[in-house]
Amino acid sequence: MLRPLILIVALVAGGGAAWIAAQNTGPASDPVAETPAPAATERTAVLVAAQDVPRGDQVAAGAMKWLDWPADAVPATFIERTARPEALNQLSGRYAARPLAAGEPISEAALSMHPNGFLAATLAPGKRAVAINVNAQSTAGGFILPNDRVDVLHTVKASRESEGRTASSRTLLKGVRVLAIDQTTEDTESGTVLGKTATLELTERQVEVVTAAETTGTLSLSLRPLDATPAEASMEIEAPVRTIRVRRGTVIEDVEIN
Known part of the structure; x- marks a missing residue:
């Protein structure tokens, strides 16, 4: 009776040893490739509005702050801390030439040295502001x-x-930009403005053409859709229609020529 028991124990022990040996000598598993860590994006800081600033308000130092920004996405108009570390103090006390929204990057063109002259500050380089007479009918109903x-x-x-x-x-x-309707230079909550004058942003040559045209007829404004807003370079003066007056006996007729 003792011998069969010893034999059974020996067989179990031998089988266990053989199983362990097979596990240790099995094929090695392929090493898991480590995912490389993403390259760190270089960062910088740009000057932004720390709060909403209405047009014409004085911009205090507390109304501006430095905001972390990707270094490869900084336009030339942004004020970068590495290039102008004292900009926050230097620009403090200037006036907002247009409304500034919280978090909006601030450029030199957005700030004015003087509390007046806001309209002049909003003009693009080389442009002029000229007012023309309008009414509700000539301004798309206001x-x-x-x-x-x-x-x-x-x-x-x-x-x-x-x-x-x-x-x-x-x-x-x-594609002319409207600067103001009467004394209104910003969008209104009502969505309409009825005025007697419209101030337009034009080049010097365009001012001459519009001024001359107003003396010989009436001017109207046709609103362009948002998706058809051109770049500034697309604004151009179309060739005027020239006419000559022809008299045939007692009949006088104006004939258009190209």
Whole structure:
């Protein structure tokens, strides 16, 4: 009886030893490749508005702050801390030339040295501001607001001598920015502004054309959709329609020429 028991124990012990040996001599598992850590993005700091600042308000030092920013995404107009470490104190006390939103990067063009002259501060380089007479009908029922883009149309009535000829209109300018309607220079909560004048941002040559056109007819503004807003370079003066007056006996007729 003792011998069979010893034999069984020996067989179990031998099988266990063989199993352990097989585990230790089995094929080695492939090493797991380590995922390389992503490269750290270089950071910098740019000057931003720490709070909302209305147009015309004085910008104190507490209204600005440095904000962490990706170094490879800093436009030239941003004020970078590494380039101008004293900018926060240097620009403190200036006036907001336009509304500033909290967190918005601040550029030199957004701040004015003087409390007045805000309209001049918002003009793009080389541009002029000129006002034209308007009414509700010529401003899309009052839905044209500051900062909208419009086309400027010139309408001329037929002369008394021109029999059978009606008024004619042509587009003088395209993609012009509206600076103000009367004294309103910002969007209104009502979404409409009814005024008697519209101030436009034009080049010096465009000012001359618009001023001359207003003396010979009426000007109207045609509102452009947002998705059709052109870049500044696309604003151009279309060639005016030239006419000559032809007399045939007692009949006087205006003929358009190219």
